[in-house]
Amino acid sequence: MPEMPEVETVRRSLIAQVKGRKITHVEIRYPDLITGDVDQFVEFVTGATISDIGRRAKFLLIHLNNGYTIISHLRMEGKYRISADPSAIDKHSHAIFTLDNGQKMIYNDVRKFGRMQLWNTDDLSDNKSLKKLGPEPLSAEFTFQNLKPRIMRHHKDIKTVLLDQSVMSGLGNIYVDEVLWKVKLHPETPSNHLSDEDIQKIIEASNQEMDKGIAAGGSSIRTYVDATGHKGTMQNNLKVYGKEGTPCPRCGTEIKKIKVGGRGTHFCPKCQVVK
Template sequence: MPELPEVETVRRGLRKLVQGSRITEVEIMYPKMIEGDSREFATTLRGKVLEDVDRRGKFLLLRFSDGWTVVSHLRMEGKYFVEKKGAPIRKHTHVIFNLDDGRQLRYNDVRKFGRMRLIKTGSETQLPSLKKLGPEPVAADFKVAAFYQGLQKKKKAIKPALLDQNLVTGLGNIYVDEVLWMSKIHPQTPCNHLTQADVQILHDNIIQELARAVEAGGTTIRSYTDAFQNEGGFQFELQAYQKTGQPCPRCQTPIERIVVGQRGTHFCPNCQQVK
């Protein structure tokens, strides 16, 4: 599933490729991809200009003229790319935005899990899926004191707590495994067992690791590509995720895999011990 670095990379690519383009027609081959009335979705966007592309957590926010926004979640394998009109349509292409310069912005999704919703700009904060999101993982928004207080109120394991998007947004399975390894925190450690020193280190590693992953263009494990159809490069920097049996880069103990919160989880049993 694309996590914050991958979605941010897609956002930057879309800005370069299609910002300022006018929609002439929207073709929807799989109506269930659209939350709400798919015909209204297509009709409303006809003639609108894509003015900007924003992001909140793992959600893309496509900003159109006349105060309309498409909230798009890529889910497991959704991806956007641009083709010339008339180019062969790839299998699993479900939505096509025809542009006024003869190009097409195409949405492709092998598993059909991705979703789009058309709303009035500014109302996105009232959507349940966005309303619950915690701060963005940047120093200006993500404060260590509030993070520590939030963790102290939770008895659940730290890994699922980071995955639920309430304490901080944007982390998925890959980057949670990585930041917990970096911070020497076992993924099953109860949140309220973490000390202020633990939380400070975790907080700083979350900010730094996600920033590094964004600069590398994200992580490609299976099928992720950006809007230019390029793979990410951060998979070569991973230290724990999917490294089962390989030596820990710190202590050489073999990395182990367990299941935490129904998610495959990778950690070092020597460096990361339950508190």
Template sequence: MPEMPEVETVRRGLQQQIVGKKIEKVDIRYPNLITGDTADFVDTVTGATFISVNRRAKFLELNLDTGLTIISHLRMEGKYKVSKDQSAIDKHSHAIFYLDSGEMLIYNDVRKFGRMQLWKTSDLSDNPSIKKLGPEPLSDDFKLSILYPRVIKHRKDIKTVLLDQSVISGLGNIYVDEVLWKSKINPLAKANELSESDVQKIMDTSNEEMEVAIKSGGSTIRSYVDSTGHKGNMQDLLQVYGKEGTPCPRCGTDIEKIKVNGRGTHFCPNCQK
């Protein structure tokens, strides 16, 4: 699933590619993509102009000049591309926005898990999906006084807690493994037993990891590409994710892979005791 760095990379691309362009026609080929009435969605956005593209955690916010926002979640394999070439449309193209520039904003999703929803821009913070999100790295709310109480109230393992988007948003399986390795914290450690120093380490490394990942264009582990069709480079900088059986870059102990709450989890059994 695209995580915060990947979605931010897509956002930056779309900001350059679609802002200022008017939607002349919309073709929704998979109605379940739309949360709400599909016909109403099409009628409402037709004629509107994109004025900005924002992001909240893993959600894209495509803002229109009508005071409405298309909230888009890519889920597992959703991706956007902008093209004038009709051959860019394939069987996995589930939403096509025809723009007055002669281009098409195409949403592709092999697994069909992604969703779009219209919402009033001024009330985005009240959207049920947005409202429940916790603070995200690199934001003003990402500080110890807010995060520490959120983390230690849980008796679950810290890996599961960090994947809970209501505690900290934007992090997924890849970056949680990386953050815990850099913080020298075992993924099975109980969240309610962590010290303030432990949580501060998690916060600091989360900020550092997100900055590097965004600069690298995100991680392309399977199918992720940005809105221009380019893969990310962060996968080349990962230290533990997908590295089971190889030496830990810090101590040389073989990286292990276990299941934590059903999620594949990579860690160093020596550094992260």
């Protein structure tokens, strides 16, 4: 599942390829992809120019010059591909945006979980999906003052709480496991047992992991590629995610995989302690 570094990588590769291009034709092949009225989506997007591409946590924001923004969430397997080659379109291509340079921006999604929604750019903060997002790493809002009350009001395990996008946003299963290993916290530690220092460390580690992930072009654990088809290399930097049965890079103890809140969770039973 693409997390913040993967979505940021997609954003950057899309900007380089489609910013400033006019969308001359829109074809929606899988209507459920669109949240809201499909005909209206097609009508409003056709003829508009892509003025910029932003991001909020794991949401791509494709800004149009007509005052609307396409909010795009890739979920499990969504991908954009830019190509003029008709063979780039297959049965998994659910939205096809033809651009004024003859290229097509093709949205592919094998599992069909991704969604797009058209929204007034000026009112993005009112959008239900965006509104509930907590602060994201590397942003001005990602501060101890903002994060502490959001984390401490939960009695649930810290793994589940950090995955909750309303607490903090952008991190998914991979990066939460990495952050908890880095700060030496057992994923089943109740959130309200954390010290101020723990929270401070989580903030620092989250920023570092996101920075590293973006610099590496994301991690290609499953089938993630950016909009030019490149794979990221962050998977080579991971310390615990997917490493069950191998030695902890810090202490040599075997990395374990357990379920926490229903999610596969990787951790070192020696250097990550329950508080």
